[in-house]
Amino acid sequence: APVAASPVADPLDRVRSDATGQTLTTNQGVQIADNQHSLKVGLRGPTALEDFILREKITHFDHERIPERVVHARGSAAHGYFEAYQDLSKVTRAAPFAAAGKQTPVFVRFSTVAGERGSTDTARDVRGFAVKFYTDEGNWDLVGNNIPVFFIQDAMKFPDLVHAVKPEPNNGIPQAASAHDTFWDFASLSPESVHMMLWTMSDRAIPRSYRMMQGFGVHSYRMVNAEGESVFVKFHWTPVAGTHSLVWDEAVKISGADPDFHRRDLWESIEAGAFPEWELALQIFTEEQAAGFGFDILDSTKLIPEELVPLTPVGKMVLNRNPDNFFAETEQVAFCVAHVVPGIDFSNDPLLQGRIHSYLDTQITRLGGVNFHEIPINSPVAPVYNNQRDGHHRQAIHRGRVAYEPNSLAGGSPAQAGYRRGFTTFPEHIVEDKVRGKAELFADHYSQARLFWQSQTTPEKQHIVKAFRFELSRVQTLAVRERVVSLLMNVADELAQGVAGGLGMPLPEAAPVLALQPLPSYEPSPALSLMNF
Ligand code: HEM
Numbered sequence: 001a002p003v004a005a006s007p008v009a010d011p012l013d014r015v016r017s018d019a020t021g022q023t024l025t026t027n028q029g030v031q032i033a034d035n036q037h038s039l040k041v042g043l044r045g046p047t048a049l050e051d052f053i054l055r056e057k058i059t060h061f062d063h064e065r066i067p068e069r070v071v072h073a074r075g076s077a078a079h080g081y082f083e084a085y086q087d088l089s090k091v092t093r094a095a096p097f098a099a100a101g102k103q104t105p106v107f108v109r110f111s112t113v114a115g116e117r118g119s120t121d122t123a124r125d126v127r128g129f130a131v132k133f134y135t136d137e138g139n140w141d142l143v144g145n146n147i148p149v150f151f152i153q154d155a156m157k158f159p160d161l162v163h164a165v166k167p168e169p170n171n172g173i174p175q176a177a178s179a180h181d182t183f184w185d186f187a188s189l190s191p192e193s194v195h196m197m198l199w200t201m202s203d204r205a206i207p208r209s210y211r212m213m214q215g216f217g218v219h220s221y222r223m224v225n226a227e228g229e230s231v232f233v234k235f236h237w238t239p240v241a242g243t244h245s246l247v248w249d250e251a252v253k254i255s256g257a258d259p260d261f262h263r264r265d266l267w268e269s270i271e272a273g274a275f276p277e278w279e280l281a282l283q284i285f286t287e288e289q290a291a292g293f294g295f296d297i298l299d300s301t302k303l304i305p306e307e308l309v310p311l312t313p314v315g316k317m318v319l320n321r322n323p324d325n326f327f328a329e330t331e332q333v334a335f336c337v338a339h340v341v342p343g344i345d346f347s348n349d350p351l352l353q354g355r356i357h358s359y360l361d362t363q364i365t366r367l368g369g370v371n372f373h374e375i376p377i378n379s380p381v382a383p384v385y386n387n388q389r390d391g392h393h394r395q396a397i398h399r400g401r402v403a404y405e406p407n408s409l410a411g412g413s414p415a416q417a418g419y420r421r422g423f424t425t426f427p428e429h430i431v432e433d434k435v436r437g438k439a440e441l442f443a444d445h446y447s448q449a450r451l452f453w454q455s456q457t458t459p460e461k462q463h464i465v466k467a468f469r470f471e472l473s474r475v476q477t478l479a480v481r482e483r484v485v486s487l488l489m490n491v492a493d494e495l496a497q498g499v500a501g502g503l504g505m506p507l508p509e510a511a512p513v514l515a516l517q518p519l520p521s522y523e524p525s526p527a528l529s530l531m532n533f
Helices: 011-014 051-063 153-166 181-188 190-203 248-257 261-272 287-289 326-331 350-366 447-453 458-473 476-490 493-503 526-531
Strands: 074-082 103-112 127-135 138-145 221-224 230-239 277-285 312-321 345-348
Touching: 074 127, 074 261, 074 326, 103 190, 103 312, 138 230, 153 181, 181 476, 190 447, 190 458, 190 476, 248 458, 261 312, 326 345, 326 493, 458 476, 458 493, 476 493
Parallel strands: none
Antiparallel strands: 074 103, 074 312, 103 127, 127 138, 221 230, 221 345, 230 277, 277 312
């Protein structure tokens, strides 16, 4: 039988209200006599400034909008739970994996990346797949995408990537597509993006449904057990309904007929009781194994082939409840890569390291100050207590005159949890020069792009070629088209020829490729089988 989910079954109950039996009031609780007419000096005269009821109503309306997310602005979300298949304490002390059958409440938001809040669901784009676990040891957010790799390797390039993808600053065109000069200009000058470029030109970037998408943590993370031992992991969500895509013609037609296609599909299937499910699996590997892989596990443009490290299924996630209020929940939810719990830790992936900073920082603007962790959808079910105070919209009323630690005036300082119970960073040993740059294996941009191309069936390959042709045909600058094709020459001749032929251009020379020292090939070691369940 499943173990109890969490101390609070539905933490949002405390703030829910509905219209049943209610009388309209002002925000101060004063009952409103007439909600149809403003206060006038004579029935045909001017409106009185005194009308505080009208002014409160209009003022609140005037301020209804908050900034949209700087990326992933368009999204849909649902509540549900994660249930562990087994006790994973050998690998991690993270609360959701403590016992077979243990359930942890989750809130999951799916999104497109580039489009604005009102943009269409079926645009060609990466999809966000963000999961908030309300664990009994604090919130853990696994903020992933439906594609297992990323365009860039270093957070330093993220603002440039997004500025290239987003509508052009002079005319705001195009709203939600990659079909423009700036995106392809940037991508063609960033050869590390080739692998992800292929994924985004594939059918993966036009999913059939949010219910039919994979999800990936992308980066290597660490898991740490109660003894302080650590392994690396990659996170994989696999939809029970299977991974399915649209084809481009369908995506374009649906986009016109029903721009809410994915939002409606998720909502309606949950309302109908057809609850979407995913299996969570881990790729578990050690530092020693990683050293023999032939690519760098800190490089987010690389995945770990399942031949090297098979998937270990660890639990399932079920989404079984729609939000009551889109704004209060889906819009105000704040996922953050830095939200980890004891047992989960970061790797040194330079993209991940930048993300650790970015989310909280942007949410201070988006959600109006530093207290948005108190918004119900964001607040943990685990107890929260610390000496942070004040700031806009503070809800908690801490009593007494002491907001510091150590202290002797409050009847004793609040206790620190200590290293066994509290969050403890894995004490990785590092002695290195402080430098800018990248590790050698980060320079291999093509091996895995080739692997991806070779893994595709003939119709899938044709779709990729057609997508490149369509997108590049919208690019006005011929030198940009040429640079993209010169990158593709390093992936596969048939790909480059198909794209160039479709655009009526001659084949350019292949882009220069950096020579790498080959690493010894990887052989599964006994340690890996230890980690397999
Ligand atoms: C949203 C930054 C890379 C997945 C966001 C937001 C920012 C951001 C500022 C808006 C957050 C908000 O307003 O609440 C960055 C930076 C990155 C990066 C600086 C690289 C350095 C990635 C990668 C992934 C990813 C690699 C996937 C593994 C997401 C998702 C959301 C998001 C899913 C939407 C969360 C939601 O549904 O609210 N990102 N991002 N991002 N990012 Fe990233």
